[in-house]
Amino acid sequence: MTDPVLAHAGPSVPPGALRPRDAGYELARRELAVSAVVPGDRPALVVRAHDAADVASAVRYAAREALPVTVRSGGHGTAFTALAHGALALDVSALDGVVVDLAARTARVGPGVTSLALAQALEGTGLAFPVGHQAGVGLGGFLLAGGNGWNQGAWGSACESVLDAEVVLADGCRVVLDAAADPEAFAVLRGAGPAFPGVVTSFRLRLWPEPVVRRRSVRMQVADATGLRAAGEWADALAAEVAPEVELTLVLAPAREGTGVVASVTAFGRDDAHTDALLEPVSGGLPASTHAVVSSATTFAGLLRAEPERTGAGCVAQQAWSRAGYADVLPRLAPGLAAALSGASSVLVSSASYRRSAPPSPDPLHRPLGPLTVAAYACWSPGEDDDANLAWPTRTLAPLADVTTGHYIGESDLRRTPERLARCWPDGGIARVRELRRRLDPAGVFRPPPGLY
Template sequence: MTDGDVLGPVDLPARAVRPGDDAYEPARRALSVSAVVPEDRPALVVAAHDVADVAAAVRHAGRSGLPVTVRSGGHSTAFAALGDGALALDVGALDDVVVDLGSRTARVGPGVTSLALAEALDGTGLAFPVGHKAGVGFGGFLLAGGNGWNQGAWGSACESVRDAEVVLADGRQVVLDAAADPEAFAVLRGGGPVFPGVVTSFGLRLWPEPAVRRCSVHMRAAGADDLAAVGAWADSLARVVAPEVELTLVLGKADSGLGIVASVTAFGRDDRHADALLAPVTRELPRVTAAVVFSSTTMPGLLRAEPAWPESGCVAQQAWTRAGYAEVLPRLAPWLPSAPSSGSSVLVSSASYRRSAPPAPDTLHRPLGTLTVAAYAVWRPGDADAANLAWPTATLGALTDVTTGHYVGEADLRRAPGQLARCWADGGIDRVRAVRGRLDPTGVFSAPPGLTPDLLPADRPARS
């Protein structure tokens, strides 16, 4: 195979750039939200504008021997869309939103962001468990499972996916749902970067639009003892609040000591119900409380309030645990002073397991613990990049003995590839292996770190 065979643009109607083109380096860096990215150099970066572009790119990759990686919204810090010698397929322009108010459904492209869908639904009486950040793209979010807002009432976002239009490894366009191919549809909802196909649209079930109220409890902790006391308060609160209440503690370093914000968000039937849902929060506050702030907002308002850090290096690591807040928080204390910046944080939330109904039985994704703990490093590029990239994984190392799994959407698989098999319940990796072997027998789609040769179909080798 010659370079011309690999790089020839004959069957690529979409915009494609390659090493040496002026647009190549900006396109390569845009494959991740982080301004600090690995040195991986894709052979092609292809920007698809419609389904035909996607199919043409996948067929070209199959003929040329290029492994395919996919970027949807580009919010991932795991660098899954970057791969040496790969065809990196950017589907961010597939961002149509079509809402059917009568059937309470929507169809969205993979490039649609959380804020775009929330704004499209605002005031319609309908809502969706969008991601917690405005720029989260639906392709990666839903494929990973979707730890979105109001999980206690609505479940993980992938549970509200009704069907998906997919381009397979041979370029065919199919619709996957529970009837057409239940096992592939299960892996589509939780497989993240291991799913062997390119989703070009999702059909979504929508939920009644809630009244959103928030209580923010601001605290300052001097050390591990204060964190243990705050954790005991959070454990008590988590036991009594309703499933429609999302309880998240945000930890970071402060000018003096450690800063903690308990972000408690209620999704009520109306304003009165939302206020009642928040009533338990202030009955007995920790002694380190500095301020309590109540506010009313909307689903788009929640996203607009989240801080953004453009042009910054960023990376994340996540762990599930069945330990309580009181045990988890003191373990994190030694690591918080070395956080890369004031924008870096650790989020500890019980939202995903306190549910009004059990998780859907037919999705690969499901909560693997009673708390989710996620460390986010944010910093100025060029300022101790290597140490900052390592900080989230090192921080969550304090929870190694109580970690019960990982969320594939926020696992730093380059640094800890062994975590991939722990992103799903027992038998999950076997389900992934079977679906990849059936839908992508020649390995067109790139295998992420952790999907080792022994986890690939036995009759074909791993591809780089």
């Protein structure tokens, strides 16, 4: 039987295609994942598209040659869904144009645009967008997954601010999907992540008035699960008091003695006085484990520049939604943090009220499935206990099983836990995705992620 990796060695391949024998193939293969430690899957072709025409050409070629298509849309996710043996791996990260319409308060962006690039393009315009929490987050995968972005307590998930999307379908046709053209396809596009049966080549985004951004960081050092519970009780009380425009995020990392906890309280106000008032609840009743409080004024781009990027490292993530409080969740994480193999690994626990200003209609497939999100990130030097580090996020979140209400497709290791896919959407969500795939991709051109069938 012919190996599908070797079967497509002829000259008639799509523009930008790299075959296994070509110089640059291995680098392009590895760049299909953000992690420096990647599975051994060898796509038959890696196609680096530079415009929508390249995308359409690649999809038509794949359909003719019976090659399953996988997509790297922005390239930040750690789930390795763009890698599959014998597939045509379509890398659209070079589609990174940004066009801002100040009068309409909209932007047209390519899927390869990063959060930092969009934030920088909007600096000085008086407008903003709920971009991802790290500079390198590509908007394609972020928006398809739903988009847990900045200020989502007030603005909702980022996909709710998508007005339309230009898409290449399984037959190579280019269409615009919005709430009028195809309400169900547009709804599923905003949340299906790698299960969406098409390639988005651009999004039109609603922009928001730029807020005044200020942050107060509370740094703690706790010795054990009891200390984590105390920190959680403080966070629960604060979360109940702050307004929707305040984001409360705790980052837990293994320390020499116990666990280091940084509580970042970020406020997005109308003006200086409003922002100061939003942060006022942080001033009182700090935990006894507090050793520093740092205040700063910044911008969306400044928030992103302050976040460390995980470049050149192995990395993988797992996430869980929960309706439990910080005081219940944090102590359960103690065993995993104590067993971390790398000091660069961490767990993020964040709450948002999701009281939204103007939710669009129809609503997207994506929903936050609980008021608390818990995400474990393994980050390590390649070659140092790779298998154990890859397993660490799943093991660390295992004690939350009885209080987990779902998962976020953008931060789920579906290769390791494919059963989680069905819990990435509200009840009936996986059936909606399957039905849309039957309608838009009856021949199965786009490879489904693990767990869909």
